[in-house]
Structure formats: structure tokens, C-alpha cells
Amino acid sequence: MGSAHKIVSSGMENIEIMGLVAAVLTTYSIVPQVHKTWRNKSTKDISLTMYMAMFLGVVLWLIYGIYHESVPMILANFITAVLLFVMIVLKLKYK
């Protein structure tokens, strides 16, 4: 029974670690795009509508996270919003 309890409790921890990894991945993912765009100074293939809709959505997630006092949601969505804003500026600069 001791080892069964151990499996269940480590399973519950794992799902929260998975949520954290998910937040880091979806937030981090914008970085290589910013890096590529910054280096190549070309945004022909990039959809401005995508970045504007995603930015607006992430800002709403940020407000939702502030309301629900969720620190991971606030941090992840704040950093993502900043990165998406940089992409929008780069798209408008190099369009």
C-alpha cells in the first residue's frame, strides 16, 4: 500500500510539473521566432493577424490570471505578451 500511495502522489506531482513544462514551452516558443526575425530582418511569410489576435488573447489570459491570482499564468502570459509585442513591432518595421 505504501508503494501504491507513492505512485499516486508522484503522479499528482508529475501533472503539475507537466503544467509548468507546458507553460515554459509555450512561452519560450516565441523566442526562436524573434531571434530569426531579428537576424533576417524579413517578415514576408509572417501573418500580422496571427500575432495581433494571439497578443490580444494573451493579454486577456493575463487579466484572467491576475483575477484568479495565478502566479504561473501571470508570469507566463506577461512574458509571452512582451515577446508577441516585439514580433508585431518587427513585422511592422520589416513589412
Next chain:
Amino acid sequence: MGSAHKIVSSGMENIEIMGLVAAVLTTYSIVPQVHKTWRNKSTKDISLTMYMAMFLGVVLWLIYGIYHESVPMILANFITAVLLFVMIVLKLKYK
């Protein structure tokens, strides 16, 4: 007091509607990029790393949503994962 209660309760509904709008916007945002890439058949300026990291992150959010039995998280992340997968296929096809 009746009207104050009405303001508070409508405020609580609004935040959940805002969460729903946030989910729709962040999910929908990939559509104009898929459309642009499908039409132009060019992905030179698009970072494969971004889409792969975001896809992996969204799949983990999907598993997280399934574990927490959150229908909005499951739906939003499933549709987003499909759209990101299409973008990865298009990037590999038109690289």
C-alpha cells in the same frame, strides 16, 4: 445593495467570458498564419523551432486539461495542436 450585488455578480461572469474570449483568440490566431502559408507556399521567415516548441507545449497543456477534466482547456488545446501540426507540415513541405 441589490444593484451592488448585481455589479459584483456580473463582474464574476465577465471574467469567465473574458477567459472564453482569450481561449478563442489564442486558438483562432493560428488560422490566418495557416491561410497565408497555404496561399503563398513560402515559409522562409517562419521558425520551425517556434512551432515545434509551441506544439509540444500545447500537447502538454492538452494532457494537463484532460487530467483536470477542463473541457475548455481540452477543446482549445486540441484545436490549437491540430493547427500547429498543419503549420509544421507546411514548413517542412515548403522549406
